[in-house]
Amino acid sequence: MFENVKEENVVEQTLGTSKSDVVEVSGELSPTTSIDIDDTPINYLNPNLFDDIKVINKDELDIEKSNENKDQELDELYASTFGDISEHTLIQGRVVGMNDRDVLIDIGFKSEGIIDRSEFDKNDLPKIGDQVEVYLEFIEDAGGNTILSKEKADFMKRWRALKEAFDSEKIIKGKIIRRIKGGLIVDLGVVQAFLPGSQVDVRPIQDFDLYLEKEIELRIVKFNEARKNIVVSHKIILEDSLKEQREALFKELEIGSIMEGRVKNITDFGVFVDLGGIDGLLHITDLSWGRVNHPSEIINLNDKITVKIIEYDQERKRVSLGLKQLTPHPWEDVETKFPIGNIVKGRVVSLTNYGCFIELEPGIEGLIHHSEISWTKHIKNPSEVYSMGDEVDAKVLSIDSDERKISLGVKQLIPDPWDKIEEKYMVGTVHEVKIKNLTQFGAFAELEDDIDGLIHVSDMSWTKIIRHPKEIVEKGQKLEVRILEVSRENRRISLGYRQVTDDPWPELVDYFESGKEVSGEIIRILDKGIITLLENDVEGIIPFGKMSKKDRRNLAGQYEIGANLSGIVMKVSPEDKKVILFKEELAGTIKRTSANDEVKQYLKNQNTGSGEKLELPQELINLASQVEEEVSEKSSEDTESNNEEEN
Incomplete structure (x- = not known):
């Protein structure tokens, strides 16, 4: 189209051009030049206007279109020679060359693909012309080579086969090649799978090394496409084979029937016994009439034992077994075997804060209460005397057959x-x-x-x-x-x-006669009086008179502990271990010319013998009582303080 437009423009230019007259200009006549232009219009209706343009007829157009179709067919035919090739896929190829390092494979691409020769088995190298299935890694690497892989092709073929086996639950075979934590690694041919230890057999395996390099039947139980992870099981095949046998055995079970079995597994709570297709639980409490800390104390793995069916649930496929039920209950004749008053021997099987339990025989235990251990010692916990497993002699104190309790005593073995x-x-x-x-x-x-x-x-x-x-x-x-x-x-x-020693107070009453002036060292200063230590380790109390608390504090502040202070004996109290004294300076605002003299005169006028009770003024007696109460309170406070310091 663009060519036609160009040709039309050329035609227009040709038709629009006319001959011009050339005028010779004489330099002598005029210095300028003039040009004449032909303004004759173009006749576009002239039939000869397009005589110079090439004209193509219909036959020529058909021939040209036929040629274009042939070119397109050739292009498609050429492209079909390359096939549908994409990276990371399996493709068929033909061996076209081989050297010491590489194998050349024709995959129908513009260039041959390369496979490392080490990917082929040395004893099974392909020949020139052999067809092989390969994995296309890169159509072109940095060097422009097509990179292929035989190992990845084999892996993908095997992976597809294993996926089909997983979907159809088909049984496959594999070889155990090594042991790892938690199980075994199985070679399934190019692909490796994990066999958990719990899926090797229906019974626990003690030595996994026995399975190394052995080929066993397996079934895929987990297939992870994204992580390329496979988990297999041999146990599931065995369980399927035992299913029919288990159903038939359940129909024959009866409570109370005796059966033989093999110890399949031992746990903290009991023993699992294989009864020939059915697993029964022998609980730890049904192993023995006696105390059992762990089933392994009585039974070993793979032991053949005789058990009794004590309960079963056909819907839940559970069977409860008993071993101790094969023997009579030991408490049936306990009073005959262990009469009250007899000395028995047993083993310490349990220690509590209130006593210890002694096993006399399997199924029979007696309690030694902590109060029955010693006549004289206060035993807070039996562990102070006994340890687990100790052999102990004891005396039977009482038996309660209904409650199945026996009381024992140790201290009764010796006189009280x-x-x-x-x-x-x-x-x-x-x-x-x-x-x-x-x-x-x-x-x-x-x-x-x-x-x-x-x-x-x-x-x-x-x-x-x-x-x-x-x-x-x-x-x-x-x-x-x-x-x-x-x-x-x-x-x-x-x-x-x-x-x-003898009581010194009768003599002290005579010594500290009323009205006598004595002195001693100040040992305590209280709110209501001062305590002094007199002769013969006797304490004296000098009470304060009636005054305000402020005055008392001011008065008490004038004295120091350790200083010497004197006073007049007013009263001797042997029951309270005290001598009550009077001192004028501490008596307060009593309106007397001389308090000391008046007290002395008052006591002098009393016609009483030595040690007799005096009728003192009520005021002085009240003061003395207040001081005694304060001393008592202070003593309690000091005692509590001493206890806190010791703690």
């Missing part, structure tokens, strides 16, 4: 030392003891092996108020004590340390 304790340790006698332990309320002292007595804090000193035993005694110290009380029923002995 407390039976003659009152005769051996009579009240009032003095004995040497050893301090074993200190507590807040007193000290435990050992009189003899496993016989202890308690020295209460109140029985440690005649004159001092003891807040903790460590103020007087220490652990391991030996000293003499007096027996104060013996209780065989409660198994308690009360001891006194101060009772070894």
Whole structure:
């Protein structure tokens, strides 16, 4: 079309061109040049206008179209010689050449493909002209070569065959080549598969090495196309073969029937027994009438045993077996075998916080309560005395056949030392003891092996108020004590340390006579008074008079612990181990010219003998009572503080 347009333009230019007159210009006549143009119009209706254009008729057009069709057929014929070739597919090829390194394969492409010669079996090399199926990796590599693979072709052919076997659940054969964690690797011919250890046999395998290099029948149970992973099983084939046998055996089962079987597997909770196609569970509680910690204590793997059918579920295909049910129950004649009062021997099979269980024979156990272990020791836990597996002698205390309980005792094997304790340790006698332990309320002292007595804090000193035993005694110290009380029923002995010496208070009452002025070292300053240590380890109390708390604090601040302070004896209290004193400076705002003189005069006017009770003013008595209460409270606080420090 573009050629025709070009030709028309040429025609138009030709027709539009006319002859022009050439005018000779004389340089003499004029310096300019003039051109005449023919303005004659073109006649487009002139029949001779297109005489110079080539004209093609219909026959010539048909010939040209025929030639174009022939060219297209040749192109298609040429393209068909290459076939349908694409990468990563299996194709057929013909061996056209071979050298020491490569094998040339004609796959119908413009160039031959190359396969490494090592991919062929040395004993089965192809010959020139042989047809082989190959895998096309690359149509052209960087060097322009077509790369083929024989190994990948074999893998894909085998993979397709295994896929068909998986879909049809067909049984195949494979050779076990090596062992790995969790199972075995099987060679299926070019392709390898995984055989889990649990899928080798219907019973657990102890030694997988026995299967190496052996060929066995398998069935593919898992086929992963994406990951090229295959899992096979030999167990599923065996189970299928045992299915009919299992169905027939279930129809013959009866509760109570006796059967023989082989131990197939041992677990923590029981034993699985192969009854010939059916697996039954022999629970650990049905192994023996006695206590069994683990089934392996009684049964070994692959043992042949006789069991009793105690229950079965045909729908769920479960069978419960019993071994102990083959023998009589041991409790049937327990009272005859273990009469009350007899001494028996057993083995410790369990320890609890309340006692230990002794196995007398399989299925019969007795309990030794922790209170029945010793006459004298306080056993908190039997593990302090016994360990698992210890052989123990004990005495039968009681039997309850209905509850299947036997009570045993160990301490009953020896006489009770407390039976003659009152005769051996009579009240009032003095004995040497050893301090074993200190507590807040007193000290435990050992009189003899496993016989202890308690020295209460109140029985440690005649004159001092003891807040903790460590103020007087220490652990391991030996000293003499007096027996104060013996209780065989409660198994308690009360001891006194101060009772070894005479009571000094009758003499102290005479010594600290009323009105006497005494002095001592300040040992405590309280809110309501001051405590001093007088002679003979006696404490004196000087109470504050009636005054505000602020005045008391100010007054107490004038004195220091350790300083010496004097006062007048007002009252002696042996029960409280105290001497009440009076001091004018601490008496407050009492309107007297001389408080000391008045107290002395008051006491002097009392016509009483030494040690007799005086009728003191109520005001002074109230003050003394308040101080005593404060001292008592302070003593309790100090005791608690000491306990916290010890803890």
